[in-house]
Amino acid sequence: xxxxxxxxxxxxxxxxxxxxxxxxxxxxxxxxxxxxxxxxxxxxxxxxxxxxxxxxxxxxxxxxxxxxxxxxxxxxxxxxxxxxxxxxxxxxxxxxxxxxxxxxxxxxxxxxxxx
Amino acid sequence: xxxxxxxxxxxxxxxxxxxxxxxxxxxxxxxxxxxxxxxxxxxxxxxxxxxxxxxxxxxxxxxxxxxxxxxxxxxxxxxxxxxxxxxxxxxxxxxxxxxxxxxxxxxxxxxxxx
Numbered sequence: 001x002x003x004x005x006x007x008x009x010x011x012x013x014x015x016x017x018x019x020x021x022x023x024x025x026x027x028x029x030x031x032x033x034x035x036x037x038x039x040x041x042x043x044x045x046x047x048x049x050x051x052x053x054x055x056x057x058x059x060x061x062x063x064x065x066x067x068x069x070x071x072x073x074x075x076x077x078x079x080x081x082x083x084x085x086x087x088x089x090x091x092x093x094x095x096x097x098x099x100x101x102x103x104x105x106x107x108x109x110x111x112x113x114x115x
Numbered sequence: 116x117x118x119x120x121x122x123x124x125x126x127x128x129x130x131x132x133x134x135x136x137x138x139x140x141x142x143x144x145x146x147x148x149x150x151x152x153x154x155x156x157x158x159x160x161x162x163x164x165x166x167x168x169x170x171x172x173x174x175x176x177x178x179x180x181x182x183x184x185x186x187x188x189x190x191x192x193x194x195x196x197x198x199x200x201x202x203x204x205x206x207x208x209x210x211x212x213x214x215x216x217x218x219x220x221x222x223x224x225x226x227x228x229x
Contacts, residue, residue, distance in 0.1 A: 004158070040221070041221055042119075042204055042206075042219030042220050042221045042222055043159070043204075043219050044219070045217065088156070090158050090159075092158075103161060103164070104161070104217075105161075106151075106158030106159045106160070107158050108156075108157050108158050109156070109157065109158050111156065
């Protein structure tokens with residue numbers, strides 16, 4: 001049973017460019033959340049997708065957008081990259097909405113470096 | 116403001132020794148508290164999840180405690196191993212909050228030396 005997978009593992013971009021990161025959730029999971037983790041910091045919530053819709057969003061600008069596909073996989077798009085967007089981008093999957101206690105599984109992350 | 120504070124920021128111990136990591140939170144209303152282990156450059160892996168009614172939970176050599184009255188939690192690692200070297204992140208979920216409403220601490224970086 002494959003866990004959460006993310007691609008690519010590493011990425012180097014220049015300021016102003018656009019990037020797309022991909023995530024496949026753990027088998028059986030239907031909810032995907034994206035996080036940004038700067039070096040030495042805890043993950044910061046970007047947004048969450050369920051049933052192909054953005055359900056919740058953290059304090060991130062509109063340059064950050066996403067999508068969820070019918071097979072529950074998800075993409076994170078970042079436009080007009082800034083140096084400060086350099087971080088580890090984590091995808092986490094879980095099952096369903098509304099459960100009081102639920103388990104979230106994280107992927108290995110995509111390390112993005114903006115030059 | 117909902118916050119999670121962890122201490123110490125970093126810790127170095129010798130292999131075989133025990134250690135305790137601390138987490139204080141101001142999240143309200145409280146739903147549950149989680150400890151994650153994150154190896155360098157990897158995604159976090161869940162160690163324990165505790166709700167309001169639980170005050171201790173173990174996972175092998177890892178034991179987490181929760182005092183909901185004082186809003187404090189600790190993670191105790193027994194007989195440390197070199198593979199325990201990682202960042203340990205405390206995460207608190209607010210009651211009624213959906214999966215996006217997790218408040219992450221900055222983590223404690225643990226280094227276990229031979």
